Amino acid sequence: MNPSSTPEAGEGVRPYADRDDGIVQVSFTLPVRDSRAARITGLEIAGQMGLSRAEVVHSQPVTAGYTYLILYGSFDRRVDVDSIRRDDFDMDYMDHDEVDAFAASRIGRPVVVVGASTGSDTHSVGIDAMLNLKGYDGHHGLEAYEAFSVHNLGSQVPNAKVVADAIAVGADAIVVSQTVTQQDLHIHNLTELVEMVEAEGLRRRTVLVCGGPRISDELAKELGFDAGFSKGTLPNHLATFLVSSVAQRSATSSPA
């Protein structure tokens, strides 16, 4: 028996603060004057979120008519974490040499990659980290791999140019970066790219990957990409995914 209150496997989990108590912190601004009414409205919202024993631990005016609130409350339901764990969950990444070896034996030609930071996004550090020789955090980018032939188009690149260049060089993969997410700019921009790739009939033969600090694999898949990469990504992660995907596509398409 575990004498601490941490739930056993299968029991389902809930938040843990001091013990298995469900406590969460919630904070937000309400467009209501700093007043008791603001605090009670905050509690009402916490209640609607399913939090029991909610309390406001802090409230302050933001400007006339707006109040910032910090609340704590207990989320008492349990979530079955076991059903969430899936097999394909945490990929095992190959290192640089392994990727090159894998590509040499399984693909036998350089994988052609077109990359860019697209739309009006000028943030190039992320895509450069993936593609440029210099790479990221001491790991070389894809340009350093024998497995790849890389075309880094830079930043502020319109989707139309990405697609045109991909066609021109016969890209196996298009990899794009998006950093500005305000007002869902990235969603619009990434959706546009997928639509263009589909319109050009390239979708089946092109591996489509996006990345950025607020991109998740789930979001990427929802938008029609094959994968999404976020903070902490190293070039070999992308490399592993690309060579695996290209090899798999060749494998499934060659018998056909």
Added chain:
Amino acid sequence: MNPSSTPEAGEGVRPYADRDDGIVQVSFTLPVRDSRAARITGLEIAGQMGLSRAEVVHSQPVTAGYTYLILYGSFDRRVDVDSIRRDDFDMDYMDHDEVDAFAASRIGRPVVVVGASTGSDTHSVGIDAMLNLKGYDGHHGLEAYEAFSVHNLGSQVPNAKVVADAIAVGADAIVVSQTVTQQDLHIHNLTELVEMVEAEGLRRRTVLVCGGPRISDELAKELGFDAGFSKGTLPNHLATFLVSSVAQRSATSSPA
């Protein structure tokens, strides 16, 4: 027309971050290893809280088997703040002189107050702030008022002693402070006091007030007190409430 997105009166409100977008921040620890499964479990909880477009902006291990998560998501429902505003909501407090004048004309004798920080709670700064001459933030405590005769029993005072002393001095009001709230210690302790006061048959003739950094008026009423006071309370707030309540009780009880 208000060109900003702040909702008009009657429309109902939701959280406001960049505009009327419903965005809230939520953070908690899950008893799950830092992993994709932890993050997805977090998102599942956010979903169950009714948050749409939730994302994990930060996750880090706390220790083996525990992960701390910070999420953002949109609470899209609206809460009708107008129905929450009630009349008795924000009391108008009298100042020191007004309280004394009011008590002189409407009560005509000193209101006898017994106060303490109760149970095992050694925090006396709050109750001293209310009762002692020195007071709080430049405002004298109740001892300085002509309206009151104050018995401050100090801290770590058992409820039984509070009640016994209240009987001994014929208290009009019992005012207690509670600071330690871990594992709901204050709830147990305050509930016990109410039960004792009721058991002694004092409830009707005694104004019962509690205070402390994590006491709200709502909580106090739920526990059977007449009022609860939290951070930011000044002695004249308590004084106003006490003389008003005592005057009202005399008014309603005298014709009977």
Added chain:
Amino acid sequence: MTPKLDLDEGIVLACRAAAEQISADVMARIDDKTTVSVERTILRVLGLEGADEEGVPLANTVVDEVLTEGGLGRGVAFWVGNGLLQTDMSLESLAKGVADGSVELCALPVADEQAVHDVVERGCRERIEELSAALSKRREMRERLGESTQPLSYVLTATGNVYEDVVHARAVADYGGDIVAVIRSTAQSLLDYVPDGPTTEGFGGTFATQENFRIMRRAIDEWSEENGRYVRLSSFCSGLCMPEIAQMGVAEGLDNMVNDALYGILYRDINMIRTLVDQRLSRAINGYFGIVINTGEDNYLRTADAIRAAPSVVASQFINFQLASDSGVPPEQIAVGNAFEIHPDVPNGFLLELSHAQLTRELFPHCQVKYMPPTRHMNGNPLRTHACDTLFNLITIATGQSIQTIGVPTEGIFTPHIHDRVLALENVSYVTTAAAGLADEIEFRTGGFIQQRAQEVLKGALQILEEVAEEGLFGAIGEGRFGDVSRHESDGRGAEGIVSKADDYFNPLVEALGREPLVHS
């Protein structure tokens, strides 16, 4: 402020000399160029506002027409002046005529050159006097209401909707913010026109339009009057319309402008000649009208390593200063930039930052040095960011910075939510109050780590400056000397908007601005 770094004055002088040479070189190389944006600015100064139904500003229509007709080498002012003389129309009607095709500006009979110059020069002078008068009033208001003591806190709003920005700006002012800067939408920099009218959609920022300036200015002035403290307004003279934004800022009473010589080249991939020509006029305008400009060396530390790049920051400060100075900005109006961007895990990073910040302060004693917060290494954890911001705030006050852009706890995540700035400003007030006298109380050990580091960085800067003086600024940019970003003279956007001046090129504005500035901040 008593100097604490024991710097070698000889090296400082050598840096300045090298920067003077670099700037003189640049000025010589761009002297025979004008740009569509420079020309549009002249029209705007002359009073041409507004756009057609498709949102194309009249200034663009007119300049594009002259460009197409091949007449821009003579300067748009000449053609417009001639048009005014020939048609007797108002400037606006003339422009509308060009827009609807009823006026063929370059096909009109050409009047006497002197007469044309006279009419435009008069117009220009009158408008400048009008603007100066308005700015004098503003200066009076500033003095009457008073400002906070330095450091002034500089706060960005970025909602995308100018009306929301007003709400956010009020929160900023309520919590002691001194300068509100509405950052621009991602797309604006590369637009070769200034959008028109109020805007409510933008990404990562709000479009800079004259109407948006007006809306913000009015709101902030109201707040200032109500609360008895003057709050400044700022925007960005950058991108393809640098001088036009400067003009608009003056017209709407802005107090500060981010206005760097190289940012557009390095970070927006704008052609270097285009930017250097544009920056010159934008700075001439800002200089003349008493606007405080901020340079953007902080950006280098976001793409290059902050420790390694420190000498390049200092070198760039000298260059940026000199280019501004040579464009007519007085030192008190030049806020040279620097940033707190060393990775939080670097041992003694705080000492390095202290050294760098103090160095900027001592090298530019007459400038309003501007200090930028940590952003690059900030992540999704607001508490971590807030701790870094606290030390950033401490260095700001410990080294006597004039302006500090505030760091917000969600810097690593998104443009700030309304309360994020409030929380950030509370941090600023806390540190600034609690450590108010720190700069006067602490000294650095003679020959110690802090002094040595500053001396090293200064030496490194001199070496860079001397090499750049040798090879020229253009070549240096090509080598990636600034921010590890490399750009080439022939590349970049907006090159199509560069025009060689003809011998009879006419620009009434530059001449008018050549006089002593009327207003100083």
Added chain:
Amino acid sequence: MTPKLDLDEGIVLACRAAAEQISADVMARIDDKTTVSVERTILRVLGLEGADEEGVPLANTVVDEVLTEGGLGRGVAFWVGNGLLQTDMSLESLAKGVADGSVELCALPVADEQAVHDVVERGCRERIEELSAALSKRREMRERLGESTQPLSYVLTATGNVYEDVVHARAVADYGGDIVAVIRSTAQSLLDYVPDGPTTEGFGGTFATQENFRIMRRAIDEWSEENGRYVRLSSFCSGLCMPEIAQMGVAEGLDNMVNDALYGILYRDINMIRTLVDQRLSRAINGYFGIVINTGEDNYLRTADAIRAAPSVVASQFINFQLASDSGVPPEQIAVGNAFEIHPDVPNGFLLELSHAQLTRELFPHCQVKYMPPTRHMNGNPLRTHACDTLFNLITIATGQSIQTIGVPTEGIFTPHIHDRVLALENVSYVTTAAAGLADEIEFRTGGFIQQRAQEVLKGALQILEEVAEEGLFGAIGEGRFGDVSRHESDGRGAEGIVSKADDYFNPLVEALGREPLVHS
């Protein structure tokens, strides 16, 4: 560390002399008293553990019996020694006999006094040797695994459930915490016995029981071995059982103890004679066995104004130090306390804190000065608290403190949630790394604000010390000189547990501890 405050050595010596007199006075006044807790401690040292079914510890049963029988003036050791001789029972059986009434301890025939003394003294020496041997092993482990460099971070866990505390402690260790202290439940201080066995319910803390010590120690040792860094364990020798907790701590291998001379009097309303007698033995034990003790001057700043009370903090540091010293604690084991408690809105509060922290450091060069974080003025806003903690952390490193209790972002709300300590420790690591060399690099202006303030506070402390030396410590406490709390000799809890020593009072422990300590940390 080179001194920076330019203190007058004469004043420092005068402070020390006054403190010596105050302490000598106290020692004289309590010399003829023992307490139930002191007596129980002797039994515990002799090896008496455990409790009856109702949870009453056997040590309590025996001492209470002797007290009731009026024999405690002779010392429980005498009666127990006699019992052992007369009954030939083991100590445990003897005590159980007392518990079930089968042994009437004070009614047994009385053996030869010397024989009784001999048997108890032998037992006592043997146990002390056993304990010393175990502690030598621990010291070896500490040296083998190594510790962090100073400042050591001191972190409280407070879940109420010892098994949760283990989980929380692992998180602390993972993030670089150096000393884990399980704070005690609200109710424990006023219990005149030490609860027995593992506990899973507590409020604002977890009961200090010998079994809980064992559970934590085992878990932390495991972590230390796995991770190759020694993490210390601490608890609280305070309340009505100060010396017993000290004994338990030694038995279970704790490294540190909060062990203040006056805290119980001021903040738990414990009778002053009771506390002063108890603290003496608890400190003798801690001193002898190499435990580092922390004093609690920080508390004064939670009930009195931090600026006004600064001289009283320093005065108390001298007194606390001297009382500990006179009880047998070597200077290196005395960690005098101080805190960062000036209101965040006070202008130049940071400079004042810097001055105060440096002052403690310079006044006690051989002590492990312990610095406590802001708590009093912390509110429900974790970011505000985090900003204050950042500056607190900076002063810790800038003034070379030895131990720092970490400040957590939710300090103003509740005892920390599991991640709150992690976030706090990240702040500590950040500041401690980024400003590692700061203490060596900065100097304070000669005759400046920081130096003057320190000199003033020191003068104020001397005045207090001289007045206290005059009127005696008891009177001074009555006047509310410390923490603005006033307590009187005749009041307070636990007075019923004070007993006057008879002429033939026997205490083998005090004598045994009188020898040179065997272990030093």
